[in-house]
Amino acid sequence: ESGAATAAAFPIPAGVFAETVTSVKHYTDTLFSFRITRPASFRFRSGEFVMIGLPNAEKPVFRAYSIASPSWDEELEFFSIKVPGGPLTEHLQKIQPGDTILMRRKPTGTLVMDALLPGKRLYLFSTGTGIAPFAGIVRDPETYEKFEQVILTHTCRFDAELDYGRELVKKIREDELVSEIVGDRLVHYATSTREGETRRHRITTLIETGELFADLGVPPLDPETDRAMICGSMAMLKDTAALCEKFGLVEGSNANPGTYVVERAFVD
Numbered sequence: 001e002s003g004a005a006t007a008a009a010f011p012i013p014a015g016v017f018a019e020t021v022t023s024v025k026h027y028t029d030t031l032f033s034f035r036i037t038r039p040a041s042f043r044f045r046s047g048e049f050v051m052i053g054l055p056n057a058e059k060p061v062f063r064a065y066s067i068a069s070p071s072w073d074e075e076l077e078f079f080s081i082k083v084p085g086g087p088l089t090e091h092l093q094k095i096q097p098g099d100t101i102l103m104r105r106k107p108t109g110t111l112v113m114d115a116l117l118p119g120k121r122l123y124l125f126s127t128g129t130g131i132a133p134f135a136g137i138v139r140d141p142e143t144y145e146k147f148e149q150v151i152l153t154h155t156c157r158f159d160a161e162l163d164y165g166r167e168l169v170k171k172i173r174e175d176e177l178v179s180e181i182v183g184d185r186l187v188h189y190a191t192s193t194r195e196g197e198t199r200r201h202r203i204t205t206l207i208e209t210g211e212l213f214a215d216l217g218v219p220p221l222d223p224e225t226d227r228a229m230i231c232g233s234m235a236m237l238k239d240t241a242a243l244c245e246k247f248g249l250v251e252g253s254n255a256n257p258g259t260y261v262v263e264r265a266f267v268d
């Protein structure tokens with residue numbers, strides 16, 4: 001079944017964009033990314049999320065998806081988990097180029113530059129599909145105007161789940177315009193917790209033991225110079241935020257910028 005075929009059967013709800021899938025890539029049994037056309041009037045800040053649905057019901061199911069594109073992208077990219085029996089992802093994982101995706105008009109979120117005070121080094125701590133908002137942020141020139149160094153950590157259970165992030169960084173290095181801005185200031189620190197020979201620990205453990213900082217050759221987290229964004233499961237957010245607080249970082253928001261921000265990787 002394709003979204004395009006079912007689109008005719010159900011009207012597009014009022015106030016919702018109906019966009020076209022331009023590409024789909026499957027990484028593992030549980031992970032895939034897709035790109036859709038971008039409405040001409042749609043503006044967002046890198047790191048924000050939108051509500052996404054399929055035109056397959058009178059009242060479509062919508063779920064929050066981080067936009068994995070930087071704000072300048074001509075299309076919109078998303079990185080998704082596949083949940084067996086999940087009300088949206090069960091169908092979303094079957095989409096193909098040409099299918100229709102519904103998108104609510106208003107982007108929002110706290111993983112934005114505006115919610116952080118200026119600093120020297122930006123840590124982007126992610127697990128699983130929590131890397132999605134950071135895929136936009138690491139490709140946004142504004143990030144490199146504000147920070148000297150950007151450290152993207154991605155932790156997954158298994159090695160193959162790190163491929164989306166590896167591909168992201170490879171594309172940055174290969175893109176003439178983006179790589180000129182990014183230079184050598186983006187560090188990619190990818191680890192798996194249930195596979196591999198080295199660093200087989202959660203990011204929280206690598207922070208606590210100092211192994212992360214030793215690997216990177218940087219001093220431990222310091223509220224004077226360091227900022228952090230955190231995106232992952234509920235438990236990961238809680239534990240990583242607690243660690244940031246232990247190092248003296250303070251949570252920020254759009255209204256009240258701080259030294260770290262958090263957002264759940266929305267999955268169901």
Ligand code: A2P
Pocket residue numbers: 127128155156157192193194202203204232233235236237239240
């Ligand atoms: P682990 O393999 O030890 O559970 P999940 O798919 O459950 O969201 O996990 C994605 C990654 O996040 C895994 O590497 C997992 O490690 C790690 N993780 C799970 N819970 C936490 C937590 N509370 N703090 C830090 N990392 C976590």
